[in-house]
Amino acid sequence: MRILHTSDWHIGRTFHGVDLLADQARVLDAVAALVAANAVDVVVVPGDVYDRAVPSADAVAVCNRGFEAIRAAGAVIVATSGNHDSPVRLGAGAVFAAAGGLHLMTRVSEVDRPVIVTDEFGPVAFYGIPYLEPETTRAELGVPTARSHAAILDAAMDRVRADLAARAAGGVPPRSVLLAHAFVVGAEATGSERSISVGGVETVSASAFDGVDYVALGHLHSPQTLGEGVRYSGSPLPYSFGERSHRKAVWIVDLDESGLSAVQRHDLPVVRGLSQLTGTVEELLGGDEFEHATEDYVSAVLTDPVRPLDAMRTLRARFPHLVHLEWTRPEGDSDLRYREKVRGRTDLEIATSFLTDMRSEPTENELRWTEKAFGAAVRETDGPDRDDADAVERIA
Structure with a gap:
């Protein structure tokens, strides 16, 4: 069996506010093409079919x-929920x-009622373990005191x-074959996964799955x-810039008469x-070294x-799929670093510079008022001024 x-x-996820449904439709067509080209018998999808509990009609x-x-x-197709x-x-409508x-x-x-698919060697049992939130599933699995994902998975x-x-x-x-949606010890997250730690420690051991020919994991x-028989396929599309170096793929798994016989990776199209x-705006607009990114996110x-x-x-004139932008002050320019800018300067000089940067150079009258404000602040810090002290003595 393949x-x-x-x-x-x-399905339905956005990328920095950009709708990805067209991209997701294309990559699912690519998966279907792989099924046809490789004579695949069963496709397994261990969780996070949708991006949200209530997906949109388009999703x-x-x-x-x-x-x-x-x-x-x-x-x-055999799928579980993530x-x-x-x-x-x-x-809904599973039957x-x-x-x-x-x-x-x-x-x-x-979880102990498999889908049975038969090939020339006999039956293959596909077990599906949906995402197990300890707080909501421990009673149903008969382990009311369980608090961790590991304890809940062991029960399943x-x-x-x-x-x-x-x-x-x-x-x-x-x-x-087992489908499970979990964070297994030794695996690496990419940063675009939502934490599943609510209700207890989130990681489980790979040994928890012992006794199964192939474990198809989801979540990372x-x-x-x-x-050899415990793998994550990963998502079919990148969902964060932290995944830009990943080549997305699927695994094609072969079972012979005795169990797992081969696993082959197939890369998905980008x-x-x-x-x-x-770089600066001018550099990004004119630099030939950025030409490769004109059609990228x-x-x-x-x-x-x-x-x-x-x-x-x-910048979208050159990069129409620009989705995220930030500005950082150049680290090498000491004039733009705050400490360097205020070192050795009086409060009035700093205030003058601030007013100039934010609005325009202050007038002499504005500087006098600023100087008076600093003087009043100093007197308030040091204690009541002489006139206030005299007034207090006269009242007494």
């Missing part, structure tokens, strides 16, 4: 078209969807292994191998690259000595 492992679609439409394209390419999904909403080859495994109570895996043992006792033991957004650029750090006006609009 399985394609993808995850963390996050649902893109997701459904993706499912339809994959199914039309010849694969059965921490971004609503298990109830994602799993009817299963009749068409889309299996949505979102119920904690059904006990049920999975018990079901596998029962099936083995009844005849030929099935080969097994870069492809990672924690063991729908739109990510670039982080640094761009984050720019401006180093102009003075904050440029309307820089976003100006």
